[in-house]
Each structure stands twice: as structure tokens, then as C-alpha cells.
Amino acid sequence: MTIIGNLLIAESEKRGTNGEFHGIEAATGNPLPVSFGGATPEDVERAASKAWAAFQLYRETDLESRAAFLETIAEEVESIGDSLIVRAMAETGLPRGRLEGERARTLGQLQLFAKEVRDGRFQELRFDGADPSRKPAPKPDLRLRNVPLGPVAVFGASNFPLAFSVAGGDTASALAAGCPVIVKAHSAHPGTSELVGRAVQRAVARANLHPGTFSLIFDTGFEAGQKLVADPRIRAVGFTGSRRGGTALMEIASRRKQPIPVYAEMSSINPVILFPDALKNRAREIASAFVASLVLGAGQFCTNPGMLLALDGADLDTFTQTAAELLADISAQPMLTPSIAKAYGDGVAKLERHPEVRSIASGKTGSAYEGAAALFETSAEAFLAHHELQDEVFGAAGLIVRCRNLAQLNEVVDALEGQLTVALHIDDGDQEAVTSLIPKLELLAGRLLVNGFGTGVEVSPAMVHGGPYPATSDGRSTSVGTLAIYRFLRPVSYQDFPVILLPEPLR
């Protein structure tokens, strides 16, 4: 399981010659052994060409073969063994336990999509029988199925080096749909990416699939990724990252001769709303759970609770004080990359300097590569007046917004941008207030939770990890859970086809 730093294009590997970069040890900022060569436009071209050729075969694989392929990927990723965890720990600074859990999640995702493929419902098979005697016109025989869109470009996420990266959710759902995948590895974990990429490459070979079904490229900047999205053979994009990155890809995709869908999961501050009765009864308990969620994984989750809304008063003071005390004890944690650590530091500094924001507590400070948790508060008036307070600070920073009353809390909710999650903390006495708010929240976010926090995203049929723009580029979709497969499908109707010409599932 050596790491060489090569591009994996279909069955081959080669050194990228478009600049080079190193994996960086997250905890120290030091370069790790082995440099990675960036893909040239020709490399992207070749990967796309191979993917297109592979698509013609892969899209018609029978469900059992496709499901088995996904399971084979899981086996191959698992077989990398501990070297995967060790490398991922070094590159991301995430602890062993988290990464082992994430690996299990990654394998589970692949297996879940294998099950979804075998189930076959995603094909949306529909049959409208003919009626030659119908008046005024005979009724034709119509059959429908979903077909895959074509090769998909997947951009690995910095914060899930396994579960939303090379063989992560986007890749699993695209492959499940029948789409070859070209992954642009995230530069935050290139070695991890190569290890997993080789595992997928082996799985493709073991499954006797066209080697173009999967490729992995590295990019020293944005050039290769942008070229990939612009390539006419790429038919959809999966992305998890910043709003700037996501909207840049949306722009490229919409300027193509044939625009393509971009599924970009971008940014969310995941409002937490504490209702009065819950706050009165359980201020300390919720504060403890809130801090735990806020600092989990150094706060580097898309669903990190970056904002908390509650009514001003003694109960909120209790909450705030408890949270502040707990937070002060939290050690700084290494962040995924030096630049993420710097961006987090900048975001926190901006809040500290903000005239309308008060710093409540800071966690223990650490090195330049670590993020110290931070808790702030502001008034609803200030939040409403300063749109920048809605900006996501990626990391363990939270902003408490004190509202004068429920009407003002409603106003703040009205002013919020689209979110991935909204978490509601309620007790019996809050029912009326929360009931009237829920319809609004359904329009605001993809997932609503009661008495919990958005961190911890279940991979299951009823999960929505999505939400209205700018949480994602396309609020009609989810990037986690089995519904994610539908992002890469479109319906085709077959009219009056002789049985022999029909695709097998429609016969």
C-alpha cells in the first residue's frame, strides 16, 4: 500500500506534470513524504474520454453486478488496513477513533447503495399498457425507466477524507446510478485519496469493468477541476466544500454548451433554537450537549451548530454561563489543514472585533494549526442588521443570538439563508410556539431535528443532507442517504417498442 503520488487514470497510473504538492501533516504543517503531481489538461481529457467509453458499458451492467462492484470497493478499501487510518490521521489531524468510525461509515455507504441497486426501485420502472381501440386515438404502449446521466465529476471534501471523498457518498451514489466517476482529490488528504483510489481501481479490475469507470486526479490549483467540469463528457458534478468553490463550479456548469447539474453542498450555520420551556427546564443539560456538538471534530462538520437562537433572560444566562464554563475547558484541536486553521482564526478574530458581538468564552488555545473553540453572542437586532453574521465560520465557533421575544425570534428565522439543518430544543410547554414555526423551517432547511444536534448524519433512506441555496446548489436533492442516487438519473420513455428492443428491465 505505498503512496507514489500518481494520477490514476482508468487502468493506468502516471505522474502528473502540472506542478506538484505535498500532503501536509495537519498537526505540524510539515510536508509529508511523497509529492503529488497535478493533472494536465491532457490528463483530464484522457480521464474523461475513458469515462465516456466506460459509461457505454457500465450503464447497462445488471443490477447484481453493479451491487457486487460496490461491495468489492468496500472490501478493497477495508483491505488497505491500518495504513489508511495512519495516513489519514497524519493528513487531517483527525483522531484514530473518528477515522475508524468514518471508514466504517464509508463501507456502510457502499454496502447500502449496493442494497439500493439490488432493490432496483431507483429505476422507476413504469408501464402504461397499450389500448389500440381507444378513441379518438389509440393508446400507445409506453414504458419508462431512469437512465444514468453519464460520467460524474466528484470533488472530495476536506472534512470527510473517507466518507465524502474518493469512495465516499457522491462516488457511491453515482456508481450506483450507473455513472462512471472521476474524482478530483482534495489536496488536504492526497495520500489518503491515492490509497482509496487504488482500492477502487483494484475493485474495477476485479469486477471486470471497463477501467474508465473510475479515475482519480490531483490538482495543484483549480485548473484541472475546472477543466473537468467543463468537459462535455462530464454530465453531473458532486461537490462538498466552500460556497465560493461551489458557486464557481455552478457558474462553469451553467456556461457549458450543454449545462449540467451541480450538486454542491456548500455552507450552513445550522441554527439551534432553544424554546423557553426547554431552556427553563434543561439549560445546563442542553448547554453541555451543545458544546459537545460544537467542538466535535474541531467543529469541522457541515452540520456544526454555528448559531443558536433563544429568548433573552435568566434561563439563557444560565445556558450561556454553563456553555462558557464547559467551552473554556476544551482543548484546541488540530484542524484539517493549515489554511482551514488560518481561515478559522480569521473568522473568530472577525467576530471578536465585531462591534455588535460579545465574546463569551474561548477554549484553550493551541498551535497555529489548531483551532480553539469560541462562543459569541449578539442581539437579534444586530444579527438582523449585519448580514455577515450569517457567514459560516468553519470550525468550533458558535454565535448565540438573543431575541427579545418569540416574534423577534421569528424575524431572525425569516432572515436566515437556506440551511442543512435546524435543531429545535423543546419541552411540553413549547408546543404552541414550535408548531407555528415548523412550516417556516421546512422551507429553510433539509432536515429538522428535535432535542438533538445536526452533527451525526445518519446514512439511511429517510435522510436529507441538503437544503435550499446557499446550503446547497440544489435544494431538491440530498448528498447523504439512498435518495442521493436520484441526483444522477433521468427518465426516458419508450413508446411502442418491440420487446426485443426494450432495455431488459422493461421487457
Place this chain on the structure above:
Amino acid sequence: MTIIGNLLIAESEKRGTNGEFHGIEAATGNPLPVSFGGATPEDVERAASKAWAAFQLYRETDLESRAAFLETIAEEVESIGDSLIVRAMAETGLPRGRLEGERARTLGQLQLFAKEVRDGRFQELRFDGADPSRKPAPKPDLRLRNVPLGPVAVFGASNFPLAFSVAGGDTASALAAGCPVIVKAHSAHPGTSELVGRAVQRAVARANLHPGTFSLIFDTGFEAGQKLVADPRIRAVGFTGSRRGGTALMEIASRRKQPIPVYAEMSSINPVILFPDALKNRAREIASAFVASLVLGAGQFCTNPGMLLALDGADLDTFTQTAAELLADISAQPMLTPSIAKAYGDGVAKLERHPEVRSIASGKTGSAYEGAAALFETSAEAFLAHHELQDEVFGAAGLIVRCRNLAQLNEVVDALEGQLTVALHIDDGDQEAVTSLIPKLELLAGRLLVNGFGTGVEVSPAMVHGGPYPATSDGRSTSVGTLAIYRFLRPVSYQDFPVILLPEPLR
């Protein structure tokens, strides 16, 4: 059932003061009685505001009420009686039989969506049970349903004054999904639009719905429509029309603070492919059916067969000669509007002047408001070299592309833009050739037909009236058939909700 020329905004009506225009008698170009006032920005604002208010109630209507409402619309449209047909005949130049059929189709669509609503499957209800004892983390209770996107702007189509206009497929599917609708009437049939708009307004009142559930506006240019698409309360757009119009709306929608989906059905030349054996056995028969489809409704269908591909040779000569003879006998037919007639004339003239295109036959000529059918041919080489030959000429003009062999026919198929339909004419001996082509065609179009023509779009569960860009703005959807409802929905997940807080269908 008088026509006044008023905007219908929620429960009220008012004269639009942003300029005025008349309905035009299609057959003569003469203005019809009554002028229509264009909506001001304030009118659009008011309609959007009312729609947003209505949405908060309408989206939670129970399925039975919503289905009954759709049926009530059908009743009210039917109750307009013959004055609707008479006015539509005058405004569109379409014959009585066609419009009566289209009315039946319109009522049928509303009733079909009522059935779809009652069925309830569009809600996509999903339940993942909790497992508090799961390790390492308890499994939450997760439930999912689709919720409507919000108010939808519908742009009436010129060529379906009933079935794709005020109470047409876009309106029916949006209302079925739980979205209020604001229709921008097509200026080609404003009186027809007003009559139907009043019918919908009555249905809203009869169903005791919030009056903002439906509004109808007129636009003297593009201002009101553009303002509508830009309005933050509008959450999706349904459009059927030109590529220029559709892409302009896509552009506006993507520039919004919160971009929204645009479902624009734009342009298609609907290739017809004649395979050698079919051509040999049935050249005359297919020619006759082709001409009938080409000239149906003066060729003013999205699925009009504007292009035909076949192998050069004596059989194609027979086909061409038969088609030419039949076409020469076809009378000119009034077109929908003087400007459509002019655009058709210009398109035909352009083909006539094209150095690589040969005119084969023309139908009988008529007035300036009528379109004479026209048939052209060119070589595959020329078609491949001149991209403008793919431009849709909206009307009864067809272009036969002579290919030297199947390989060249394949090349032409590869060069085609996204289409709504592709029709294949085959006999037993063609099986091999067609089998190898179908996978390509699945990527090219939303609907494939064997031994038929795309005109005549069944409204049913297995219909896809859609296709890759530029046939539509979003190849993942259909604007005809029950699948159309999914365009206006998005999934929301509810985690660990107490039953009492869950939306009723998820309890």
C-alpha cells in the same frame, strides 16, 4: 363569460396599466375586440405577495381537498362552454376539432393529477425507525416527505392555448404538488387565457382556498414575466416556448440571490430515423404518416418531426417522392400568430437559400398568416458542417438528411443536440442496426418511439416530455405526465420529532 382584459390577481381583478395589447385573429392578423392591460411591477409584486401568503395554507391542504380542487378547476373550465373554443379558434387559428380535443386533454390532465394527489405517492413518505440501543451511536427516528417548493411562475405556451397554458400541465402539476401558481398569459391567446383564468379563480373560491393560490397576469413585453421570475417569493418556473425565451429565464433565475429551478421546454427537431429494411418495405406508407405528422396543426408542435435521417438510395428516393407528392397537396394553414407565421416564413426562406439544401416540395401557399408546408433535403456532410441546420423551424418544415451509410448516420446522431423525441422506423431486418443505436438515443432524447411519430403526447405515468438541453433546461424532468409533479417538490427529513409535531402524513 365576458372578456374584459383585466389582470386576475388573487380574488380581485384590475386593469393593467403597463401598456396594452389586443388579441389578434390568427387567420387575418386583425385585432380582436377587447384590449388587455399589461401588469405593472406593482401588480407582479402583489400577485407574488398573495401567492406567498396562500402558499402557507395551500401547501398543507389535505390530499382529498387538493384533488377535489383540481377537479373543480376542470369543471369550471368545462363550464365555460363553447365560448372558450370560439375565442381560442379566433386567437390561434386552430380548428374546432383540435381545440375541443385539447380541452378534453386539459380536463383529463387536471383529473389525472387529482388522481395522482389522492394516490399520495408523490409525497415520498419514508420512515427509518429508531434504535436507541445501536452501537456506537443510537439510531434516531427519521422520517421524510416531499414538500412543495413554493409559488410557481407558469408561462403559457403559444401552441397549446389550453393544455399548456393557464390551466395546463405546468399549472396542474404545480397545484398538485402544493404550489400556488401565477400564470403569465401568452399574448397569442389573451382572451382564452382570461376565460380560463376566471374559471380557475372561481374554482379557488368554490374550494375555499386562499385566493392567492392563483393569479393571472398579462405582459405587453417581457418586463412583467422577468420581474416575476426574479421575485424572491417565486420558487420555480414552468415555461414552454423558444430557446431564447427559455434561456433568458434560466439566466434570470440563476442570478437571483436564491437561484431557482427553471423547467423550460424549448426546442427540438425530433429526428426521425428510417432504417433500411423499413424504408425498403414501407417507403410510401411511412412517407404518408410522416407528412401527416409534419403538417399536423401547421407543424406547431414541440414534437414536430423536423428532421429525418435515412440512407441514400432508391428507397429513400421513393420515400422522398411520395412525401413530396403528398406535401404538394397540403393546404396552407393559419399559424398561431402573425409573428410565428413570419418566423416560419423566414426559417423556410433561409433553408431555400441555403447552398447545401435542396427544396423537395412545398405545400400550397396561403395568406401571410398561413404557413405552407415545406420539405427539404441535404447531405449528411452538409448537415455535419452547418450547425444552423439543427435550428428548429417552428412549423411544418422538414429536412431530410441523406446518409451514405449507417456509420455516417451514426455520426449525424452523434452531432445532434438534445431532443424531446427520436422516432425509429424499423422492420425485422433492421434489428441489429437499431439495437446498436438505441443506447446513444437514450442519451439524446426523453422519449424514443418505434414506428410512430412524436406528435401526440400521451398524458400518463410513463410519459417523458423532456430531454437533454437544449430540448429542455433540465433533462431530469418531464412537463407532461404524472412525473411532472416531482419538479415542484423537495425532500425534508424530520429527526426524532414527537408525533404531535410531525406533519400529518408522517405520524
